[in-house]
Amino acid sequence: MSNQVRVAIAGCQGRMGKTLLEVTQDKPFVTLGAAFERAESPFVGIDAGELAGVGKLDVVVTAGLEGLEDKVDAVIDFTVPEATLANLEWCRKHGKKLVIGTTGFSDAQKAQIEQAASETAVMMAPNMSVAVNLMFKLLEQAAKVMSDHDIEIVEAHHRFKKDAPSGTALKMGEVIADTLGRDLNECAVYGREGITGERDPKTIGFATVRAGDIIGEHTAMFADIGERLEITHKSSSRATYANGAMRAASWLMDKETGLYDMHDVLGLK
Ligand SMILES: NC(=O)C1=CN([C@@H]2O[C@H](COP(=O)(O)OP(=O)(O)OC[C@H]3O[C@@H](n4cnc5c(N)ncnc54)[C@H](OP(=O)(O)O)[C@@H]3O)[C@@H](O)[C@H]2O)C=CC1
Numbered sequence: 506m507s508n509q510v511r512v513a514i515a516g517c518q519g520r521m522g523k524t525l526l527e528v529t530q531d532k533p534f535v536t537l538g539a540a541f542e543r544a545e546s547p548f549v550g551i552d553a554g555e556l557a558g559v560g561k562l563d564v565v566v567t568a569g570l571e572g573l574e575d576k577v578d579a580v581i582d583f584t585v586p587e588a589t590l591a592n593l594e595w596c597r598k599h600g601k602k603l604v605i606g607t608t609g610f611s612d613a614q615k616a617q618i619e620q621a622a623s624e625t626a627v628m629m630a631p632n633m634s635v636a637v638n639l640m641f642k643l644l645e646q647a648a649k650v651m652s653d654h655d656i657e658i659v660e661a662h663h664r665f666k667k668d669a670p671s672g673t674a675l676k677m678g679e680v681i682a683d684t685l686g687r688d689l690n691e692c693a694v695y696g697r698e699g700i701t702g703e704r705d706p707k708t709i710g711f712a713t714v715r716a717g718d719i720i721g722e723h724t725a726m727f728a729d730i731g732e733r734l735e736i737t738h739k740s741s742s743r744a745t746y747a748n749g750a751m752r753a754a755s756w757l758m759d760k761e762t763g764l765y766d767m768h769d770v771l772g773l774k
């Protein structure tokens with residue numbers, strides 16, 4: 506049984522914002538309380554659904570969150586790190602839940618999120634697809650068995666993506682490094698060029714592709730002489746991320762404080 510939740514969609518006219526507006530329509534446990542963009546946005550004052558091409562929703566795009574305290578239980582944020590931190594502050598101040606899908610945070614920004622989560626409940630995950638979160642579990646198992654294989658992570662996304670490697674690829678690296686007792690900060694190799702010498706067996710390599718309209722593809726490769734295992738996830742719709750975000754917002758409703766991830770929401774811990 507899902508908790509009822511009134512959500513505010515941050516960055517509601519972005520790629521994820523529009524998809525989130527769309528999926529609110531088939532979730533009986535979700536009410537669209539608000540949809541907002543930055544103050545300078547030309548979309549402010551116009552019906553969010555009409556703009557997003559999902560039909561009139563009777564919710565106009567607002568400039569930020571101020572004044573929306575009585576309409577919203579949880580904010581769903583797929584924007585940019587600086588905007589997320591501003592939304593985090595509003596949620597902390599007003600005791601509202603926050604679902605963070607945005608990627609590309611610095612360590613200092615992550616510490617700020619952790620700190621705020623001692624005052625309100627936050628769910629942060631670089632990927633909200635159920636299958637990707639299951640993949641993290643499969644990677645743990647693979648790393649245990651193939652600890653001396655060459656491990657490489659390859660990701661591909663659309664031409665508009667701002668951060669690299671993707672948050673999901675970094676999480677894949679973290680899961681594998683943690684399982685192997687390695688520190689990702691020390692063993693990650695982000696791209697190769699020139700006379701690099703032979704591969705250091707303790708490294709985890711990352712390669713990034715940015716092209717066209719690829720929604721999101723991730724592969725972890727465990728390679729030895731004679732064979733290799735590849736674990737791959739491919740997204741064909743952003744709705745899988747948006748559905749996960751709605752599920753997380755509802756799940757947070759009976760949490761007072763704390764920083765959670767998608768494994769908490771899905772009961773995979
Ligand atoms: N966790 C997950 O499952 C997923 C995570 N992501 C992540 O989500 C993020 C967004 O991706 P995507 O939707 O493709 O990006 P877009 O650029 O399409 O959307 C971002 C939106 O946020 C808006 N925005 C920027 N600043 C503010 C602000 N201060 N207040 C309100 N809105 C603001 C942008 O407006 P403007 O154009 O005016 O700047 C834009 O509408 C990325 O970090 C991406 O990696 C994406 C998919 C899945």
Ligand SMILES: O=C(O)C1=N[C@H](C(=O)O)C[C@H](O)C1
Nearest residue numbers: 608631632666671672673721
């Ligand atoms: O920017 C995107 O599009 C995506 N970003 C997330 C990431 O950085 O991992 C999740 C997904 O891959 C789509």
